[in-house]
Amino acid sequence: MTSRRAELATFLRSRRARLRPVEVGLPEGLRRRTPGLRRQEVAQLAGISVDYYVRLEQGRGAHPSGQVLAALARALLLSRDEREYLFRLAGQGPPPVAGPSAVVAPGVRHLIDAMTETPAYLADARYDVLAWNRLAGHFVGDLPPGDRNMIRWWFRQEASVPWTDTETLRFARDSVADLRAAYGRYPGDRELAELVTELLGVSPRFAALWAEHDVATRRPVVKRVAHPELGPLEFECRVLLVPESDQRLIVYTAAPGSPTREVFRRLGERITG
CATH class of the missing domain: 3.30.450.180 (Beta-Lactamase)
Known part of the structure; x- marks a missing residue:
């Protein structure tokens, strides 16, 4: 496992672990032995196969495409900085943001x-x-x-x-x-x-x-x-x-x-x- 793939795998696991199901519109459910979302839940939210996502978290398989990375960023509710970091770990430049934000925090x-x-x-x-x-x-x-x-x-x-x-x-x-x-x-x-x-x-x-x-x-x-x-x-x-x-x-x-x-x-x- 290369250092980049290992870091990508660790990053995905850490972002998955921090999310509660209710934050992404899923029921809390019972008998969750680990914090955060399950792997199959992330795969479902991103529209990719569970097997493919498991390989990403294990640092195996092909490099994910920009489309897959964008779907994962949405599924894991990544911030703009986290999204850019995800793309860079995968060896890609992040796609440009559509336009300046006009939302006043x-x-x-x-x-x-x-x-x-x-x-x-x-x-x-x-x-x-x-x-x-x-x-x-x-x-x-x-x-x-x-x-x-x-x-x-x-x-x-x-x-x-x-x-x-x-x-x-x-x-x-x-x-x-x-x-x-x-x-x-x-x-x-x-x-x-x-x-x-x-x-x-x-x-x-x-x-x-x-x-x-x-x-x-x-x-x-x-x-x-x-x-x-x-x-x-x-x-x-x-x-x-x-x-x-x-x-x-x-x-x-x-x-x-x-x-x-x-x-x-x-x-x-x-x-x-």
Whole structure:
């Protein structure tokens, strides 16, 4: 048994053992001598023969196909990371995920709302804004209801953007590089492809940055904003990745004791008061 086949066999057994029948729609039943699902139950859920699945758990037989691996991932309720790991153990690249997730996890929603003195909002890999707290409403709340895409909004107003500012240019370059990384992760996503095609046609600045072929995830930048209601603001725009959904939690953090920090504090008190 090769080390890869042995690891695949061990991984399948461990994932099977952690599942309760009720989690996959099966009755608990009686006289279960071992925890988790039986081998025949996994085979039934995956639509493969029991004998074939037994050979996989014993590290024997042919390498499973992508179709079999996908069926096993569904049957064992694997997470995205576990699914990718399963495919790699079998010597295959995992098939691409259809598109960015727009589902806001309750825990992330609670975290955003708990930031009462820090503007925070959540965006998917396309940079469609999915959720924001009341403080962030002063920055993203005026986006059109049917088009809450930050990158489209940014490059559509490129004529008024101070491109001579180093941080502004870095923010734009990092955003485009991150979008290109998503473009590679979701090759079948129609909305992402249409967004890139649209911006290539209407924004010379976007087209120039896209042509650089930079691929990278976002880094923090310092932003200076002349806000029409709040006045001049300076804060760090920090992007935190939510790995399980490939979403971005974007927070505006002001330095302690700074005028911007005081503005955020007073605004938060007014909102919560």
